[in-house]
Amino acid sequence: MTTLDVRARRTTGRPRAGAHVFLLVLTVALLAPVAWAVLSSFKPAGEIIRDPLGFDPATLTFANFRGMFQDVPIGSGFLNTGVVLVAKGAITMFCAPLAAFAFAKYSFRGKNLIFGTVLLTLMLPVIVLIIPLLLEMKELGWVNTYQALILPGSVDAFAIFWMRQVIAAVPDELLDAARVDGCGEFAIFLRVIVPAIRPGLAGLGVLTIMNIYNDFVWPVVAASSSRMATLQVVLSTLAQNIKGNRVGADYATVTGELLAAASIALIPLLILFIVLQKHFINGILAGSVKG
Template identity: 55%
Template sequence: MTALRRGGGYLLLAAAVVAFLYPIWWMVVSAFKPGASILNDPLGAGPFTLDNFRAMLEQVPIGQALGNTAVVVAAKSALTMVFCPLAGYGFAKYHFRFKEALFGVVLLTLMLPTLALVIPLLLEMKQLGWVNTYQALILPGAVDAFSVFYMRQVISQVPDELLDAAAIDGASVLRTFWSVVVPVIRPGLAALAVLTFFNVYNDLVWPIVAVNDESRQTVSVLLANLATNVTGAQTASGFDLWGQLMAACTIATVPTVIVFLLVQRHFIKGLLAGSGK
């Protein structure tokens, strides 16, 4: 009975893997097919060609979009990785007036839908003169409630005795955080870094609102615009656009796959870091 149950579990996992990986496989295969074959024979392998990539690199500013995304991801992730652990450290290990009430307010912001914040943020960016700038893409949401909450849960598991020993040795608050807390919560930081990378890399709603200048658009905005152009296309040029879209999506997927493969062990370990004491 145990073996049968284990076999059923493996079958379910295999089915889940196929369900998740098949769209990626189809995207990559379609990127190397002629545009007409993508619509006429979507499930077939089709003839192999690199024309989609050549045309896409010539007509679609994918390199510029990747560069913009790299700037936004690097800057926003840096801000998140600096300030969110510090905020979590304060909430987890220090006692101050109205701490619980303030933390409750932070958690309440998790309940606010993203769309409810778009208009106020856009008006704020307009008043600051930051529309169509990197500041508008980087600063809003750089310190978010989920990251603060997650870091608080991870840091709360650090033994208080370590902090007391650092205080006895005369270490300052920041020195204690950097020399004692950070080495202990390194897996949690790795998980936060991966989550932040994917959230910023895949963000679409805010970049498409805050930036309408092509020179500042990110990869997600570029792909959304390209997908809008090819929807319902039934001409020869439209078929070619489908091929370019698949090629652009394939290139845009490569950085996410590389990042996950490099840090998957730390990511999984870090997700479990805040699961219990």
């Protein structure tokens, strides 16, 4: 091994080591608050206030979780979120790739204008659309219904843009070969496009689930009744519910049950990311191709 080879290894090793240290520090900084919240949810309520950074396994308790399930309708929040997630996610995952297929592989009058208009909607703040959408829901009689939670925003402009970028990378020769074999356009989409864009669909699916699961602004406006409240709306009103259902509940009790509820809400997304981590990364890379 020559001196040049040794120097090359040293110069390439230093940036890698530095990058690893930086990523490790960043990971610890991001996960530390989450770990603290989960561990604190198993502490007695008084200990959370008296010794917020300490944790004694001998004092481990499930009292915060028991009290939270008694005081807060978190079960109905999970149910409503699940219904919205399945229905809205299905609409997004079906309609967005179809629209992207048209934009990526067909030429028609006004195509660029329509696609540009779709992209312009990404620049509109959500707060600007709330009042018009709410008035529309009122006219349709959909306030405090699943329709109001599911239909608005179900075909997302970002999803269309992402899928267009992915589908544009599929060779046109595959589509022409399918047409020669007698496939119709929808059959081409199902048999040629969908198998070719599975990584992109997986990435879009993970992002769609996360966006719907974490959505708060629209559900809190469209579903003001506790019966239709999604999980994020339930979490936002935890303190009021706890104090309303338990007379004399102090700050420590409210904090403990808040941490317990937050820990429960974290579980589905954590499982989702662990199971679909590989597909999510592949989907991100698939969506970065130039169309």
